[in-house]
Amino acid sequence: MNFRALPVQLHSTAEDVARFFKNDRGISKFAIEEPANKDLDYRPTLQASSPECYDIWIEVSELPYLRSLDRAVLYCVTNARPVKLYVAFPSGVPTSEYKKHVDEARANGVGAIEAAAGRCTVIHEARLLSLAGVRCEERSKFPQRYRAALSSAETTFKNGDPSKGCAIVYDEIEALSRRVAKKIQSKKLTTKAAAVIPTAKTDRENWAPLMEALLREADFNKLPKELTKNMLMRVAALTSVRNDSGHKPKNKAAQTKRDRELRTRFESAVDILRDFADAAKALHV
Amino acid sequence: MDTLSPAKAELTDIAVERIDRNPENPRIYFRPAELETLLNSIRRHGVQVPISVYKERGRYVLIDGERRWRCSLKLNRQTIPALVQEKPDALGNLLLMFNIHALREQWDLLTIAMKLPRVIALLRSRLQREPTEKEIAEETGLRRSEIRRSKLLMEMPEEYRDQLLSELKRPKNQQQLSEDFFIEMERALKTVERALPDALHDKNGARDVLIEKYRKEVIPNLIDLRYIPKIARAANVSADRGKAVKVLKALFSPNRYSAEEAYTDSVSEAYTERDLIKRLETLVDRLEHIDVRSTDRTFRDTLRELLSRLNQILARLS
Numbered sequence: 001m002n003f004r005a006l007p008v009q010l011h012s013t014a015e016d017v018a019r020f021f022k023n024d025r026g027i028s029k030f031a032i033e034e035p036a037n038k039d040l041d042y043r044p045t046l047q048a049s050s051p052e053c054y055d056i057w058i059e060v061s062e063l064p065y066l067r068s069l070d071r072a073v074l075y076c077v078t079n080a081r082p083v084k085l086y087v088a089f090p091s092g093v094p095t096s097e098y099k100k101h102v103d104e105a106r107a108n109g110v111g112a113i114e115a116a117a118g119r120c121t122v123i124h125e126a127r128l129l130s131l132a133g134v135r136c137e138e139r140s141k142f143p144q145r146y147r148a149a150l151s152s153a154e155t156t157f158k159n160g161d162p163s164k165g166c167a168i169v170y171d172e173i174e175a176l177s178r179r180v181a182k183k184i185q186s187k188k189l190t191t192k193a194a195a196v197i198p199t200a201k202t203d204r205e206n207w208a209p210l211m212e213a214l215l216r217e218a219d220f221n222k223l224p225k226e227l228t229k230n231m232l233m234r235v236a237a238l239t240s241v242r243n244d245s246g247h248k249p250k251n252k253a254a255q256t257k258r259d260r261e262l263r264t265r266f267e268s269a270v271d272i273l274r275d276f277a278d279a280a281k282a283l284h285v
Numbered sequence: 286m287d288t289l290s291p292a293k294a295e296l297t298d299i300a301v302e303r304i305d306r307n308p309e310n311p312r313i314y315f316r317p318a319e320l321e322t323l324l325n326s327i328r329r330h331g332v333q334v335p336i337s338v339y340k341e342r343g344r345y346v347l348i349d350g351e352r353r354w355r356c357s358l359k360l361n362r363q364t365i366p367a368l369v370q371e372k373p374d375a376l377g378n379l380l381l382m383f384n385i386h387a388l389r390e391q392w393d394l395l396t397i398a399m400k401l402p403r404v405i406a407l408l409r410s411r412l413q414r415e416p417t418e419k420e421i422a423e424e425t426g427l428r429r430s431e432i433r434r435s436k437l438l439m440e441m442p443e444e445y446r447d448q449l450l451s452e453l454k455r456p457k458n459q460q461q462l463s464e465d466f467f468i469e470m471e472r473a474l475k476t477v478e479r480a481l482p483d484a485l486h487d488k489n490g491a492r493d494v495l496i497e498k499y500r501k502e503v504i505p506n507l508i509d510l511r512y513i514p515k516i517a518r519a520a521n522v523s524a525d526r527g528k529a530v531k532v533l534k535a536l537f538s539p540n541r542y543s544a545e546e547a548y549t550d551s552v553s554e555a556y557t558e559r560d561l562i563k564r565l566e567t568l569v570d571r572l573e574h575i576d577v578r579s580t581d582r583t584f585r586d587t588l589r590e591l592l593s594r595l596n597q598i599l600a601r602l603s
Contacts, residue, residue: 004306004355004358005355005356005358005359007314007315007316007317007320008313008314008315009314009454010317033358033359035361036361038361040361041328041360041361041362042359042360042361043358043359043360043361061317062316062317062318063317063318066317066321067321067325068321068324068325068328071328092455092459094459
C-alpha cells in the first residue's frame with residue numbers, strides 16, 4: 001500500500017486492518033487516501049464500498065478517536081450519507097486515554113478497531129452515519145410505560161434496522177389507539193348512543209379501519225379537549241405507512257433517500273406518540 | 286554549502302497531488318498528534334507559510350513543508366502555496382534539509398544520526414578528505430554537541446538502534462526509552478571500556494541488562510547512569526579498583542542491584558573525600574589571600590572556633 005499522508009509508524013496498522021476487512025468482511029478493494037467527497041475537507045486513510053450500498057471509511061490513527069473526525073461525522077449525519085466510519089489504532093494506547101477516546105468514538109457512531117501483532121479486534125462496530133443523526137426525544141417526556149420501547153426503537157434504528165425501529169414506535173401508537181377506542185366505546189363518547197366502533201372489540205382487527213371508525217363515530221365535544229380530531233387524523237395518517245418496511249436499496253443514492261425518509265418517519269412517529277399519549281391522559285387508558 | 290538563489294525562486298499555488306516527498310528527508314516519524322494540531326490550524330487559517338519544492342520530471346519534490354503538505358492532502362485541498370526553487374545537487378539537497386529542519390524543529394536525534402553518515406560521505410568526496418566536526422557543524426547547522434550525540438547513537442549496534450526506533454514511533458509521553466537514555470548508557474559503557482575494561486566482557490549483555498533495569502526502574506532515572514563512569518574512574522580518586530570491577534560486574538548482571546548501590550558500595554566515600562579536600566583547599570587558598578588588617582575580631586573568632594571543631598573531628602578520626 002502506498003501512503004502519502006499516513007505517518008510511517010502507522011502503515012502496518014493500516015495493512016492489518018485492510019487484511020481484516022478482506023478476511024472478515026470480504027472487502028478487498030480499498031482506495032488509499034483518496035477524497036471521500038468533493039465537498040468534504042477530509043480524506044480517509046482507506047475507503048471502500050460495501051455490497052450493502054454504504055461506504056466504509058477507515059481512519060488509521062494512534063488513538064481510538066480524533067477531534068478532526070467530528071466534521072466528517074457531522075457531514076455524513078447532516079447529509080444522510082450512508083457511511084460507516086472506523087478508526088483503526090495500534091494497541092498500546094495508555095489506559096488513561098483509551099476509555100475517553102473509545103467512548104467518544106462510540107458516542108459519535110464511529111467504530112473502533114484495535115490492531116496488535118497482525119490481528120484486529122473490533123472494540124465496537126460503526127453505525128451507519130445516515131441513521132445515527134436521528135433526533136431522539138428525551139424519554140422523561142414520555143409516560144413510563146413507553147420508555148423501554150422507545151429506548152429499544154432508538155437502538156434498533158441507529159444500529160442499522162431503521163424500519164424495525166419505526167415499527168416499534170408504530171406498535172406503541174397502535175396499541176394506544178386501541179385502548180382509546182375501547183374507552184370511547186365503553187364510555188359512550190360517540191355521536192350516537194348506539195354507535196359501534198367494530199374494530200375496537202378485538203385487537204386482531206386492522207388499525208386503519210379502527211382509526212376511520214374513531215374519526216367517524218367519536219363525539220369530539222365529549223372527549224377531553226386535547227384529544228382533537230386533528231390529533232386522531234395525525235395518528236390515522238400513520239396507518240398507511242405502518243407496514244411499509246421499504247425495499248432494500250439498490251444503490252447508494254437510493255440508500256441515502258431511504259435513510260432520510262426513515263429518519264423523518266421515525267422522528268415524526270415519536271412526536272405523535274408523545275402528543276397522543278399526552279392527549280389521551282385524561283381517558284386513563 | 287552551495288546556496289540556491291532566492292531571486293530564482295517563484296511563489297505559486299501548485300496542485301497538492303503533484304507533490305512528492307523528498308526521499309532525502311531525514312525525518313522518519315511524523316507524530317499524528319502533532320499533525321492533528323497543524324491540520325486544525327490549516328483548516329481554520331489555511332497554509333500561511335509557503336512550502337518549498339523543486340521541479341522534477343513534471344512533478345514537484347518537497348524541500349521544506351512535509352507536514353503542511355501531508356495535512357493539506359488529508360484536508361482534501363486542491364492547491365498549496367509553494368516556493369519553487371532550482372533543483373539542488375545531492376549534497377545541497379541533504380544540507381538544505383538539515384539547515385531548514387534541524388534549526389527550526391525538534392528533530393529526533395536518531396533521524397539525524399541515520400542521515401549523518403551520508404552527509405559525511407558526500408562532504409568527504411567534495412573535500413577529498415575527512416571533514417572535521419567543525420565543518421560538519423557549519424554545513425549542517427547542527428551544534429557540535431549534537432553531532433557527538435548523534436555519533437554515539439550511530440555507533441550503537443543495529444538491534445539497539447531498532448529498539449530506539451520502535452520507541453520513537455510512540456508519542457513522546459509514551460516513550461519508555463528515550464534517545465537520552467541510550468546516549469547516557471553509551472557514554473557510560475564507553476568510559477568503562479576505556480577506564481576499566483576488566484569490568485566489561487560482554488558489552489551487548491551489559492546493554493540488555495541496563496535497558497531491562499531501567500524499564501523495571503531498578504535504575505530509576507537517567508542521572509543514575511552517571512554513577513557508572515564515576516565507578517569506572519575509581520583510580521582517579523584512589524579508590525579500590527578491584528572493588529570497582531566487582532560492583533560493575535554485579536551491575537551488569539541480571540539482578541536488582543542498582544547503579545546507586547554500586548556507587549555507594551565502591552567509590553562513594555572516595556568521591557566525598559576528594560570533594561571535601563577540594564573544598565578545603567579552595568577555602569584555605571582564599572584565606573591566604575585575605576588582607577588580615579581588613580578582617581574584624583568576630584570573623585577571626587569564628588575561624589578559630591571552626592578550626593577547633595575541625596581539630597576535635599580529626600582527633601576522633603585518629
